[in-house]
Amino acid sequence: MTTRRTGLREQKKQATRQALRAAALRLALERGPDNVRVDDIAEAAGVSPRTYNNYFSSREQAIVAAVTGxxxxxxxxxxxxxxxxxxxxxxxxxxxxxxxxxxxxxxxxxxxxxxxxxxxxxxxxxxxxxxxxxxxxxxxxxxxxxxxxxxxxxxxxxxxxxxxxxxxxxxxxxxxxxxxxxxxxxxxxxxxxxxxxxxxxxxxxxxxxxxxxxxxxxxxxxxxxxxxx
Amino acid sequence: MTTRRTGLREQKKQATRQALRAAALRLALERGPDNVRVDDIAEAAGVSPRTYNNYFSSREQAIVAAVTGxxxxxxxxxxxxxxxxxxxxxxxxxxxxxxxxxxxxxxxxxxxxxxxxxxxxxxxxxxxxxxxxxxxxxxxxxxxxxxxxxxxxxxxxxxxxxxxxxxxxxxxxxxxxxxxxxxxxxxxxxxxxxxxxxxxxxxxxxxxxxxxxxxxxxxxxxxxxxxxx
DNA sequence: CAAGAATTGTGCGTGTGCGCAAATTTGCGT
DNA sequence: ACGCAAATTTGCGCACACGCACAATTCTTG
Missing domain, CATH: 1.10.357.10 (Tetracycline Repressor, domain 2)
Structure with missing residues (x-):
């Protein structure tokens, strides 16, 4: 009643967002943050690089979002x-x-x-x-x-x-x-x-x-x- | 005593900054702002495109700076x-x-x-x-x-x-x-x-x-x- | 006045942000 | 169950921001 607009859509959306955050942070910790391309994050999250940019407008945003939630x-x-x-x-x-x-x-x-x-x-x-x-x-x-x-x-x-x-x-x-x-x-x-x-x-x-x-x-x-x- | 650090350096710097602002605004007014490439602004101001990016990090910044001063x-x-x-x-x-x-x-x-x-x-x-x-x-x-x-x-x-x-x-x-x-x-x-x-x-x-x-x-x-x- | 230090302009290369339009998925009414 | 409308994903392409190394010019110090 508060945030759900249609249910399944929003759910999947949050799921991919979560997957992107997690992948970004994990990769940034494994290698240095400078050795992480957005293609890597997208691939790790199982989406296209373009989709990644639909959620986060910069690589740093994704990494930080994993912490700030x-x-x-x-x-x-x-x-x-x-x-x-x-x-x-x-x-x-x-x-x-x-x-x-x-x-x-x-x-x-x-x-x-x-x-x-x-x-x-x-x-x-x-x-x-x-x-x-x-x-x-x-x-x-x-x-x-x-x-x-x-x-x-x-x-x-x-x-x-x-x-x-x-x-x-x-x-x-x-x-x-x-x-x-x-x-x-x-x-x-x-x-x-x-x-x-x-x-x-x-x-x-x-x-x-x-x-x-x-x-x-x-x-x-x-x-x-x-x-x- | 307030802002001048060395004199001639700062002067030239402000000059190019001013030139870039003016060129950006003029070109944005002549054609639409979408028909202005940063190369055009740089060329109109007489500097390299790379130098332009040393002063303004986006095309919009330059145009707006011409107004806000x-x-x-x-x-x-x-x-x-x-x-x-x-x-x-x-x-x-x-x-x-x-x-x-x-x-x-x-x-x-x-x-x-x-x-x-x-x-x-x-x-x-x-x-x-x-x-x-x-x-x-x-x-x-x-x-x-x-x-x-x-x-x-x-x-x-x-x-x-x-x-x-x-x-x-x-x-x-x-x-x-x-x-x-x-x-x-x-x-x-x-x-x-x-x-x-x-x-x-x-x-x-x-x-x-x-x-x-x-x-x-x-x-x-x-x-x-x-x-x- | 000359040599050194510092700052600014420049070229190049790379990764990235984003607009656009087609394709696919999801929601909803009947 | 089915089809239509809306939303989302994806591929493509372009312009751009920015790091790096280097040349030119200006300020400083002896």
Whole structure:
């Protein structure tokens, strides 16, 4: 009811997407990421090279997607699941910290690979942009834009901008945090010789998102006041 | 003392960059943007195609750069020039409105061309990312991070994150505003048949940036309080 | 003023992104 | 069960982004 449009189509689609991600990561780990052609990935996944490009627009995207998974959807769900009692800022910040802290499946070697190669780091950072639209919907929901089931792109809401701006700002802040994290960890890797998994990524995320808390809470107060009217 | 590093080198560099921008826009206007190969642009600017790619990584970037110019530097300068009396939020918002309202040189036909073609619209939207770093420096300056002349990437400041996050958020908000503006104007163009230059872009920018004002002012208050200590 | 260092323009080759149109698969109505 | 419409895959082809090695020009230092 939520995401299935026809059932079998979407299922097969996700299957091939999954196969491509897995193949890309596996090959990138076996040989270096520079010794992997897109033809190899396509062949390993059992599809045509052209089909591969229908799913991912770059080789790095596929590799990174194997690690990030469906983080964007999980973030949105996490925001929606927080009880209404906590403030919007806390809800958003903690939801993000949760989703970016839970290592889930990513093997440490995959993360090392990503932090090492610049192209992969960039692709990993670009991933944060994907959380913007789901997060927009989640925030709009919490702000109580009562105007129906528009999926975020319609112009029917009371204030179309606030949710979008806040979501975009949060995504940008997360990107800033990841950039900083990748820079420092990369530096420490170069210096120490052994990988330092993190300088406490949760704390860094909280510190980076903190400046946005006033904006989030102010928007929530505005929404409450307007709704009460 | 500000931007010149060696003098003649930078001068020639800006000259070729300018030549490439101008050639790209001129050719894109004469023929359609789809009938312009990068070889043509390079030839019109008198450089090799390879050199062209040293300056712009896509054909659309070059065309759009002819219109946007050095907007990023002007935004930063505008923020820095506001008197210290006005709040940070007002300073940033009005500076941005000024720079995005002043049409400057862009001919209306060039703007029409950009709003029409999707690829050019995307490139135009991506331009907003460029204001992030200059804006970071300007905001950091206003927040009075007293720790020396670091150009924004050093870690020597008191709070390295706030300025970066705020600048990134502002850039993201501007991007949201431009996306909305381009969508609606494109729709009205399709509907009306004649181009509608804007539905008051300044007001749209102000409305889109408004949700960030609490964050900007809160950061300023924090900085003041910390500095007084 | 001369030699060295650094930066920029250039040619070449490779891998890749993507538009287009035909072929195949899937969903749905009857 | 069958056929029509929509969506997806695939092959083809072209233009392009980018790494690498090298030549030319400019800045620096003795």
């Amino acid at each position: 469906e983080r964007e959807a999980r973030v949105a769900a996490a925001v929606a699941d927080r009880p209404g009692g906590v403030g919007l800022a806390d809800a958003v910040i903690e939801a993000i910290v949760d989703q970016y802290t839970a290592p889930g499946e990513p093997g440490q070697d995959a993360l090392l690979l990503i932090t090492t190669r610049p192209a992969l780091r960039d692709a990993f950072i670009d991933t944060t942009a994907a959380i913007e639209h789901p997060l927009t919907d989640a925030i709009a929901e919490r702000l109580g834009d009562g105007a129906g089931a528009g999926d975020g792109d319609g112009d029917g809401e009371r204030d179309p901008h606030t949710a979008r701006v806040l979501a975009a700002s949060v995504a940008a802040a997360v990107r800033v945090a990841l950039e900083h994290w990748l820079r420092t960890t990369a530096a420490s890797v170069t210096a120490g010789g052994l990988v330092v998994p993190s300088g406490s990524l949760p704390d860094l995320l909280r510190a980076t998102l903190a400046p946005l808390a006033p904006a989030l809470d102010a928007a929530e107060q505005r929404a409450l006041r307007r709704r009460r009217r | 050095e907007r990023e530097a002007r935004v930063a300068a505008a923020v820095a020039d506001r008197p210290g009396g006005v709040g940070l939020a007002d300073a940033v918002i009005e500076a941005i409105v000024d720079q995005y309202t002043a049409p400057g040189e862009p001919g209306q036909d060039a703007l029409l061309l950009i709003t029409t073609r999707p690829a050019l619209r995307d490139a135009f939207i991506d331009t907003t990312a460029a204001i992030e770093h200059p804006l970071t420096d300007a905001i950091a300056e206003r927040l009075g991070d007293g720790a020396g002349a670091g150009d924004g990437d050093g870690d020597g400041e008191r709070d390295p994150h706030t300025a970066r996050v705020l600048a990134a958020s502002v850039a993201a908000a501007v991007r949201v505003a431009l996306e909305h503006w381009l969508r609606t104007t494109a729709a009205s163009v399709t509907a009306g048949g004649l181009v509608v230059p804007s539905g008051s872009l300044p007001d749209l920018l102000r409305a889109t940036l408004a949700p960030l004002a609490p964050a900007l002012d809160a950061a300023e208050q924090r900085a003041l309080r910390r500095r007084r200590r």
